[in-house]
Structures are given as C-alpha cells and as structure tokens.
Amino acid sequence: MRQLSQSRALIALPLSLLSAGVTQAAEVELPHTMAWTAYGTNSSGYAQAVAIGNMLQNHYGTSVRILPGDNDVSRMTPLKQGRVDLCACGIASYYGAEGVMMFAHPDWGPQPIRLLTTSTASFGLSLAVAGDLGVATPADLAGKRIAYIRGDDALNKGTEAYLAFGGLTWDDVERVDYPGYARSFDGIIAGDVDASFTTTVTPPAQQLASSPRGVSWPVLDPDDAEGWERMLAVAPYFQPHEVTAGAGDVSTDNPVPSASYPYPIVVANQDLDDNIAYGLIRALQDNYDDYKDAAPGAMGYALEYQDLTWVLPFHDAVVEYYKEIGEWTDDMQAHQDSLVERQSLLLEAWNAFIEDAPSDEEEFRDAWMQARATALRESGFEPVFE
Known part of the structure; x- marks a missing residue:
C-alpha cells in the first residue's frame, strides 16, 4: 500500500x-x-x-x-x-x-x-524521563508511569510514537492523567510520574534537570530501522535528529541521537x-x-x-x-x-460524509474517522490516524 x-x-x-x-x-x-x-x-x-x-x-x-x-x-x-x-x-x-x-x-x-x-533547530522533541530511573532507550519505559495530558492530542501522540519506537504501547506502561502540561512536570519532580513529552529546551525540563531526580532523554538509534518504522507508522512527521541543545548535559559536545519535527x-x-x-x-x-x-x-x-x-x-x-x-x-x-x-481524496470523502453526518459530536467524530480510514484504504493510502 x-x-x-x-x-x-x-x-x-x-x-x-x-x-x-x-x-x-x-x-x-x-x-x-x-x-x-x-x-x-x-x-x-x-x-x-x-x-x-x-x-x-x-x-x-x-x-x-x-x-x-x-x-x-x-x-x-x-x-x-x-x-x-x-x-x-x-x-x-x-x-x-x-x-x-x-x-x-x-x-x-x-x-x-x-x-x-x-x-x-538544535533542540529535539522527546520524552523527558526522570534521571534516577536509568532509562536509556524507549524500550526501558516498560512498566514506568507515563504522563497523559488531557486535551493535548499532539503531546500524547508524541508519547505514543516514542513508546512505539521501543515496541511498547500505552498498555505496557502505567498511564497517569494530568490536566495540563506543566502539572505533569510537577508530578515528575514530586515522584508521582516518571516521564512526559516535551521539547528538550523547555523551562519545565530545565526545572526537572535541576531537581533531585534530574532528567534523561531516551536515545533513538538512527540505525534501528524497525524502531523508526514503528515510530513513523504512529507519527510520520518525526525525523531522526541529533539534538545539541537540551536540559541536563545535552550540548554540541554531548549530543543525543533523538527525534524532532x-x-x-x-x-x-x-x-x-x-x-x-x-x-x-x-x-x-x-x-x-x-x-x-x-x-x-x-x-x-x-x-x-x-x-x-x-x-x-x-x-x-x-x-x-x-x-x-x-x-x-x-x-x-x-x-x-x-x-x-x-x-484531494480526503476533501472528497469529507464532502460526501458531511451530507448525512450524525449530529452528536462524539458520534460525528467516530463516524468520520471510520469513513476517512475506509476512503484512504480503498485508494491505497495508510490512514495513519484511526
């Protein structure tokens, strides 16, 4: 396909x-x-x-x-x-x-x-992980407590992509819900959760780096073809990226093989x-x-x-x-x-769907996502989102 x-x-x-x-x-x-x-x-x-x-x-x-x-x-x-x-x-x-x-x-x-x-730019988009856990790669996140930010699809999709690189899903970790992005970092510092998705240079990541727990960034091996295939199947907009700016000891002298978009x-x-x-x-x-x-x-x-x-x-x-x-x-x-x-295919599918779409918002979303996936697959495209 x-x-x-x-x-x-x-x-x-x-x-x-x-x-x-x-x-x-x-x-x-x-x-x-x-x-x-x-x-x-x-x-x-x-x-x-x-x-x-x-x-x-x-x-x-x-x-x-x-x-x-x-x-x-x-x-x-x-x-x-x-x-x-x-x-x-x-x-x-x-x-x-x-x-x-x-x-x-x-x-x-x-x-x-x-x-x-x-x-x-020089920063990356990654999971900021508490530095006291010894997490070196996404696969090491199995069983860890991972932040889920209610209402922030982009952050949660990034987390899902990192888990996929390590061969994991949300079922392989303990999901901890937070009402906002900053609150999740307060949770890491307090010891209530272990990781949250962010940019490597964001102030909350800097605060975590200065805390007793410290911060670490999972390494994404650029030669791990299967890992990248899994990650891009979830979020195809990610790119391999050598991160040279970030909280902790990330610098041009100590880069981290990671990802960005x-x-x-x-x-x-x-x-x-x-x-x-x-x-x-x-x-x-x-x-x-x-x-x-x-x-x-x-x-x-x-x-x-x-x-x-x-x-x-x-x-x-x-x-x-x-x-x-x-x-x-x-x-x-x-x-x-x-x-x-x-x-063009998506626009055609939308115009056909909207003519007789459900009025209930949740039903509308579910029905559209199904119609969208069907239209894409029938034309040989991967839906990516379902």
Missing part, C-alpha cells in the same frame, strides 16, 4: 551557490502588507515571525502583522477564514490537513493547506497567490543571513534543513522555486503528487 513517504530528503547547498542559481529567476513580488498567525508573544515561533517580518520590511517594504494565538484552533481559524495569509503553526497544521483530532469536527474537516517552509511550520491555503508564495520562499533564502541570528531557532530555515519529502504538500510556487535552483527531483515530484492526491 502507498504510504506517506518515510524517506528524508534533506538538502544542502551553500548560500553563495543559491544566490547564483536564481539570478535568472522571477523577481520577488510581495504585497505592501501581510498578516500571519503565530504562537503566543513569549514563544520562539512568534519571535521568528517578527524577525522575518523585519527582514521583509527592510528589503521589500512589506509590513507583516502578526496575530498571536493561544491554541491550535485560534491560530488556524483566521487562515481557514482567509483573514491571514500564513500561519506559523505547529504540528497541528498536519492534523488539520488530515482532518483528525481537534479537526475531526463539523466546523473543520481536512484543510486544503500548503507548506511554504519550516524551521528545524519542524517548528514553526509555515503554511498557507492552497489558493495563496503564487507571487506571495514564491516571493516569500525566495526572500527567506536570499536574505537568510539577515534574520538567522535574530530569534531563537531562526537558523532552522536554512536550505540544508528543508525536508522536501515531508508530510505536507508544498505550494506550487514553492515547488517552482526549488526547480529553479536545481533541488527538485523526480522522486520529490512523485511524493508531492501523492500528497496532493491524498488531500
């Missing part, structure tokens, strides 16, 4: 060659004003959006208005309504494209969004004007040196960190840009075509 590709085509090209490669390309044409949504004002995603906005203002006279959102729905809603050009989102953008989790709702369904660019993920609706999409990706690469040090994580927009066979389809104008600079292959095009086909 066809699946979302698990290949990882990261590309590398010196920026000097990049500039030479686009001298004959179309000129950058950006509007006078743009509106983005992003994470809250204290987030690295917001800081990166500000840094990019300053670059666009300085080079192209484009003023960027950034609307902070407290949660995934508040960030995605203005994009859905056409009130903003872009969303500097998290992994919920993928959930939105798939029409799952918080988007398996009558007001949502699969969203026809397109990827413009991503940032992959991009943040922010800059997406737009599929009908975003070609000039805007092309102009933005080219501006980001042509002027990388002007913003890469202006916000934490902004270095992650470098060309070498762009995964051209990830889980979301690119905007057509972005594809044209990569073709211009000689970084787009036939395999990448086949992957892109498959993702577009998958998204």
Whole structure:
C-alpha cells in the first residue's frame, strides 16, 4: 500500500551557490502588507515571525502583522477564514490537513493547506524521563508511569510514537492523567510520574534537570530501522535528529541521537497567490543571513534543513522555486503528487460524509474517522490516524 513517504530528503547547498542559481529567476513580488498567525508573544515561533517580518520590511517594504494565538484552533481559524495569509503553526497544521483530532469536527474537516517552509533547530522533541530511573532507550519505559495530558492530542501522540519506537504501547506502561502540561512536570519532580513529552529546551525540563531526580532523554538509534518504522507508522512527521541543545548535559559536545519535527511550520491555503508564495520562499533564502541570528531557532530555515519529502504538500510556487535552483527531483515530484492526491481524496470523502453526518459530536467524530480510514484504504493510502 502507498504510504506517506518515510524517506528524508534533506538538502544542502551553500548560500553563495543559491544566490547564483536564481539570478535568472522571477523577481520577488510581495504585497505592501501581510498578516500571519503565530504562537503566543513569549514563544520562539512568534519571535521568528517578527524577525522575518523585519527582514521583509527592510528589503521589500512589506509590513507583516502578526496575530498571536493561544491554541491550535485560534491560530488556524483566521487562515481557514482567509483573514491571514500564513500561519506559523505547529504540528497541528498536519492534523488539520488530515482532518483528525481537534479537526475531526463539523466546523473543520481536512484543510486544503500548503507548506511554504519550516524551521528545524538544535533542540529535539522527546520524552523527558526522570534521571534516577536509568532509562536509556524507549524500550526501558516498560512498566514506568507515563504522563497523559488531557486535551493535548499532539503531546500524547508524541508519547505514543516514542513508546512505539521501543515496541511498547500505552498498555505496557502505567498511564497517569494530568490536566495540563506543566502539572505533569510537577508530578515528575514530586515522584508521582516518571516521564512526559516535551521539547528538550523547555523551562519545565530545565526545572526537572535541576531537581533531585534530574532528567534523561531516551536515545533513538538512527540505525534501528524497525524502531523508526514503528515510530513513523504512529507519527510520520518525526525525523531522526541529533539534538545539541537540551536540559541536563545535552550540548554540541554531548549530543543525543533523538527525534524532532519542524517548528514553526509555515503554511498557507492552497489558493495563496503564487507571487506571495514564491516571493516569500525566495526572500527567506536570499536574505537568510539577515534574520538567522535574530530569534531563537531562526537558523532552522536554512536550505540544508528543508525536508522536501515531508508530510505536507508544498505550494506550487514553492515547488517552482526549488526547480529553479536545481533541488527538485523526480522522486520529490512523485511524493508531492501523492500528497496532493491524498488531500484531494480526503476533501472528497469529507464532502460526501458531511451530507448525512450524525449530529452528536462524539458520534460525528467516530463516524468520520471510520469513513476517512475506509476512503484512504480503498485508494491505497495508510490512514495513519484511526
């Protein structure tokens, strides 16, 4: 059966060659004003959006208005309504494209969004484990107490993916429910739970590292093909990543083989004007040196960190840009075509389902997820979410 590709085509090209490669390309044409949504004002995603906005203002006279959102729905809603050009989102953008989790709702369904660019920085996304347990790999989590955050699908999916790498499920650990992310770390420090999913640089992980229990990060062997296959079957957006920034003793001198996925993920609706999409990706690469040090994580927009066979389809104008600079292959095009086909199929399935959908919200979700899985399987795709 066809699946979302698990290949990882990261590309590398010196920026000097990049500039030479686009001298004959179309000129950058950006509007006078743009509106983005992003994470809250204290987030690295917001800081990166500000840094990019300053670059666009300085080079192209484009003023960027950034609307902070407290949660995934508040960030995605203005994009859905056409009130903003872009969303500097998290992994919920993928959930939105798939029409799952918080988007398996009558007001949502699969969203026809397109990827413009991503940032992959030095931190990782992992399970922070109490350092006094001697956990070295995800397999060592068997029988341990693992935090489950009520209402946070992304965090729980990350935990499930790490357990899968170790050949485990929630049935192999003791699930401990928490009403919020920060509370779970209070629980680890108090000795009530043993692990919770997070980024390696988050303040709660730093607090855990400073506590008597300490912190450890499970190692994901990049050569463990079966482990990665299990993990990606649960959450195909993860990527092998050498983490060089994190709580505890994680550093460039003491990296941890682990996993990550991009943040922010800059997406737009599929009908975003070609000039805007092309102009933005080219501006980001042509002027990388002007913003890469202006916000934490902004270095992650470098060309070498762009995964051209990830889980979301690119905007057509972005594809044209990569073709211009000689970084787009036939395999990448086949992957892109498959993702577009998958998204079209999901939209067709949603439109057919919504005509006679159950009115009860829980019944609606269950029925949609079943209809979605059936439509994908009948066309040779893996549902991933069920």
